[in-house]
Amino acid sequence: MQAITERDLRSCFVNCSKGDARRLSLPKDFAESPWDDLDFLGWRDEKAPDRAYLVAETGGRLTGIALRLASAPGRARGFNSSSLCSVCQTVHTGGGVALMSARRSGEAGKQGNTVGRYLCADLACSLYVRGKKQTLLGNGRDDGFPLEEKVARIKANLDAFVASVVA
Template sequence: MRPLSEQDIRNSFVNCSKGEAKRLSIPRDLGERPWDDLDFLGWRDPGAPDRSYLVTEQPDRLVGVALRFPSSQRGFLHRSMCSLCLTTHPGSGVSLMTARKAGAAGREGNSVGVYMCTDLACSLYVRGKKVPEAGLRFEESLSMQEQIDRMVANLSSFLGKLHV
């Protein structure tokens, strides 16, 4: 992924108003992100524990999505798998992230959900750059590039449901 500026990020959001995009919290460490290892930029809002954001490059533009997730914790013995990168995590390491649909459907309250790594580090897990805490990645016969392609396809499928 190419490095993004704050303005790139704010202009990319498709499921919130321009005012909401202007007010949301942007990561302060954009210059330190491992851009070459990212397929999307994902971060949690430090001021709103139930909100996170995701920005990815699509063929014709950047697409940013505001996400919500429950703040309730699951027991440590409960394991869940991320639908994007297929990494398993205990407890609250995977959350149901919901996004309001773009356009009129979103204004009517319609949303779409996907189970994702709560820390939004899917790209790093697939590349082995980050190890899930007490979680695991299954040994696969797919190459790393095939796993990355699958994760990107899973993300594109989710974004397609938002009518992006």
């Protein structure tokens, strides 16, 4: 991913108001983001734990999506259970994967329509696939595919998610 500025980041959100985009908390290490290792920028809001944000390059432009973490009261996942991220296909134990929903853009979003996906709870898909970060299970699922194919899979899955939000 190309390095982006704070201004570019705040102006690219498609499913929240401009005021919400101005007020969102940037990742604490935004300036030091490992851009060369990122297929998209994703982070959880430290001030609002049920919020997350994702910015990706799709169709030659930046697209930002505001996300909400679904909560399931009384249904905590145990340490021994595992879940799969729908973007990078990394397997996590416990709370390493979270159901995140995004309000659709435009009229559909105004009517309350949302799209949800199970994503790495820390949105570090790119780092898991490249072996820069590890899950409790180790280096994620080694499916034998070369890195280029894993990156292409992330981009294809992410493009499909972004398209479902923007559609």
